Amino acid sequence: MAVLKTGARLKSAVCDGEVMVVSAPAADITLTCGGADMVDSATNADERAAIDPDHAVGIRIGKRYITEDGGLELLCVKSGDGGLAADGALLLQKDTKQLPKTD
């Protein structure tokens, strides 16, 4: 459990997945990927545990993931096989509207 910091980069302990916190509520959240707590991106992974089959939906680079209430938003910066969850509830992939090109 920790308060997630905007801009922080975290990585999965069980797959290649990495995320950046886009926005987060000022509350303790247990953030998991593949069913295991996510760790600071600077942490060296030794041996990886297996992905929890209930948390194996995978994440894709460039996609954004949110809680149902939209309070937590993550950007996937490295694809992985695990699924993201906050306090046990799987995050949803955010629908993004394609905007006109402006620059």
Place this chain on the structure above:
Amino acid sequence: MNIMMLLEMAAATYPERVAFMDGADGSAITYQGLFDAARSRAASLTAAGCTRLAKLDVSSLATPIGLFSSAWAGMPYVPLNYRLTEAEITALLARITPAYLVTDENRQQSFSGHGDIKSVSRAHFLDDSEHAAEHKDDWSMDPDDVAVLLFTSGTTGVPKAAVLRQKHLVSYILGAVEFASADESEAALVCVPPYHIAGIAAILSSVYAGRRAVQLSNFSAEAWLELARREAITTAFVVPTMLARIVEALEGEGSANLPHLASLSYGGGKMPQRVIERAMALFPDTDFSNAYGLTETSSTIAVLGPDEHRDAAASEDATLRRRLVSVGIPLPGVDIQIRDEAGNVLGPNQRGEIYVRGEQVSGEYEGKGRLTDAEGWFPTRDAGTMDEAGYLFLEGRADDVIVRGGENLSPGEIEDVLLMHPAVADAAIVGIPDEQWGEAVAAAVVLRPGESTSESELQAWVQTRMRSSRVPKRVEVWDELPYNETGKLLRRLVKARLQ
């Protein structure tokens, strides 16, 4: 957050794609190449013991390498306007030392003896063998790190250094661009100066979308058209004066003959209705977007999209047709309000100052702090109105308002009326001192080639279309109006000459 993370994602997803190409000499760099170059130059920046990377040079491959390597090294990137006088450049450099300066060959010589500046030539900066290949694998993710310092154009005084932090630039890109949305054939033509916010935004957008960005360092309509055809450009951004020149260069032709150009966006100043209508006729298959933004807001905050352009152009209804000169609706995550001088929020179609709020809004100047209020609203100093549907219209700078006998007049609406006259190619309205009214309306116009008109004819033209208080007391015909290089009308020069 760090813009380097955007490049890392790009290099991991499409490493072999060409990221940037210098239109001048055809040299190019792939996304993996750009990532590796950013790493090695970050090592050089760190070793030099400087606190800023300054770049005083036209666009080249050194531009994106400079931007990303400074983000990796954790120091602000400061692109300087190479068209300023030597004295102005020296004054700006003195504000950012100790600096690592990348510049052209000639200038590099003149800075070589300067103690606080480590100057290198563009060729040296681009030469891989001059830089260590290794540097630490990661970069700071602190969202409050300063990414870019941009000196504002200083049209109203001493240039201010706008502070853009990593969080502002990353928020803008995440809000405006879908990652890897471009396919391999997409190419962007970048012709805005590298020291302009649009130049920074163009680099970041292109990288995150996965396009090939082709750089044009010295704009002319002919060079732009030639490069767009040769490189099968699919998307481009221009300032209004550039589009006016492109339209002029195509005069007499039925179509622009740029079949690949899917989208053309513009911004940075007021677009005359006649220019955009003509451009839409010349580029019938191209999507037009109008982007409104400021340096202090990390570029675009409102967009008028392609469908809105087409609907407005095809409409017989005056309200809908007028949307063609609107700057559209706010981007997702951006809030906009119009307020009066006392700070009260105004309703639809009421003219006031534009306020903006959002994650991408910095509103901070070095040494002055943030100019946002307690709720995060930034006063843009741009005047505007918003219609019932939320479309934003620019009405000039808040400081440009002419106060005539207690009545507030907006130069833009009078200029629009003058521009509708068949002999008028360009028009500027300013206030000049007047004993009776406090301020009087004065106009400087540029005529279309071969056309003629008179002061009294133009006064009558305005008289029949607007209230009499708007009729210019004086109209002068000039050969050209003074603009800065990004197409901003230098109103204070017009004023000085008309007084």
